[in-house]
Amino acid sequence: MENPELVEKSGKRVVLLGNEAIARGAAEAGMGLCACYPGTPSSEVGLSLADMAKKVGFYFEWSTNEKVAAEVAAAASFSGVKSMTAMKHFGLNVASDSFLPLAYTGVRGGLVAVVADDPLGHSSAQSEQDTRFYARMGNFPVLEPANAQECKDFTIKAFELSKRYEIPVILRTTTMVSHSIGTVKLGRIRKPVTKGRFVKDPSRYNNLRPNLQNLHYKVLDKMAKLEGEGAKLDRVEGPTNAKIGIIANGVSYNYVKESGARGARIAKLNMTNPISREFISRFLKGLKTAIVVEELEPFIESFVREVALEANPGVKVHGKDVFPRVGEFSPEIVEAGLARLKVPGVRPKDFRKHDSDMKKIKLPARKPVFCPGCPHQFTFKAVKNAMGKDTVWSGDIGCYSIGIFEPYNMIDWVISMGASQGMAHGIKKVSNQKVVAFIGDSTFFHAGMSGLANIIYNKSDPLIIVMDNSITAMTGHQPHPGTGFNAMWEQTTPIRIEDVVKALGVKHVAVINPMNQKSMEAKVREFSRKKGPAVIVSRCMCQLLRKRLIRAGMITKEGKLKSKRKPVRHSGLTGGRESHSG
Structure with a gap:
């Protein structure tokens, strides 16, 4: 195997990429089938699972494209087999024609779709697309890990939620989460169930009128219940009497923690669709300032502003007025934004000097090149x-x-x-x-x-x-x-x-x-x-x-x-x- 640590025994601590940890999590969840099309920054999920497949006993394939991969995984899940598909953000565009109806039909065995976004376009030429809007449009729950350990744990949780609520779950990562390396405590690999049986059920698989509207009501009911699951997964840390609150997700949470913002109350959103209205409402109580730290679009910020109108009309909400909507974040970007808002514990002078020093260094931009002999x-x-x-x-x-x-x-x-x-x-x-x-x-x-x-x-x-x-x-x-x-x-x-x-x-x-x-x-x-x-x-x-x-x-x-x-x-x-x- 390319990385034998992927199949190590339960209880060991090993060093894995975020994507490798997702693969291990799928094995621990008892996944029986995975179909993918490679696309950086998600590729190592498939590469790892391809290596593990015969040893663990599940089925893996590289499909001809993401749409076909989603269809293969969906059909296996219809038959009661836990299934996964993994793709980059643009892959979801390709898969969407088949993927979006799955919220309506539901799934039986559990279906997890790993979708890796690529802020800054490290390996993507076309756009800085934000997958969370697909989830809102299609009514899919989204979990967002912040590190390698969470990549494994959230994969297992995603399968659990998908099975319980009979709905596909999106595990959203970004390049920095997928390609970060961290220590992961391993759990037990479950023996996969690779064979199932499709049971005909027109009440769920007939998505033509008039049944279409019935299915729509059902998925909305599932999403309402999943809000409660989000409230259990999300967490709050820091002083309860703080007047400044910070809300962050994924890798942005790591940067907030590194900033030294000790005087603020911090909410880590692990489920970013649906966001628990009750959780955000409780968090905003007593705050004078709420700061939303998220890469790309103001997805969470828009929801926080909406909830604040009722929960705490006097709170000042900051987000994209301070943090960029373009590119990926870094510790320096997050620290500079928090310093600008005078968050206790963050020292602005260090960052002004850092920015000044960096501007003096004019490094030429390196363009990608072909390999020798290509x-x-x-x-x-x-x-x-x-x-x-x-x-x-x-x-x-x-x-x-x-x-x-x-x-x-x-x-x-x-x-x-x-x-x-x-x-x-x-x-x-x-x-x-x-x-x-x-x-x-x-x-x-x-x-x-x-x-x-x-x-x-x-x-x-x-x-x-x-x-x-x-x-x-x-x-x-x-x-x-x-x-x-x-x-x-x-x-x-x-x-x-x-x-x-x-x-x-x-x-x-x-x-x-x-x-x-x-x-x-x-x-x-x-x-x-x-x-x-x-x-x-x-x-x-x-x-x-x-x-x-x-x-x-x-x-x-x-x-x-x-x-x-x-x-x-x-x-x-x-x-x-x-x-x-x-």
């Missing part, structure tokens, strides 16, 4: 030489997104997984410009086939470059339908991208190794003049993967297969506590 560099070079600079470059999500930076400047936008082809088609319908769409192999299986089908169906002719490096590289080298093996390291029938493209009806299809620059350039020039859609599969193995396979004795330096042994566990290459930029 084949995507050669694809970009050949395509640019063949097409020229005045081409519209439609980008997608993957290592190749780095092509948006100099010296390549070959991606004009990064919207979402699979968007490159739909966007390229849109440009072609309103412009005579040359258009090239770049999409990766894993992304093609995730969300690319429907975009290509639309291009064929609606008679468009962009040039599509599928950048196939034989693995889902950027999130930690997970397998996908084209690799020939699955998350349980079982050999499967590889789905060849060129076969799928031809089956969809594309007549102009070629597979080229981008290291052969002359052939690649010639084929790009040829295909750019074709009528109708044309697809080039630029196929060359990720160089990090290639090195690992050579070290393992699986292939020669020339790339030829040496052994018929089962595939090497690629997750160890860049998963766990390591990552890479390309």
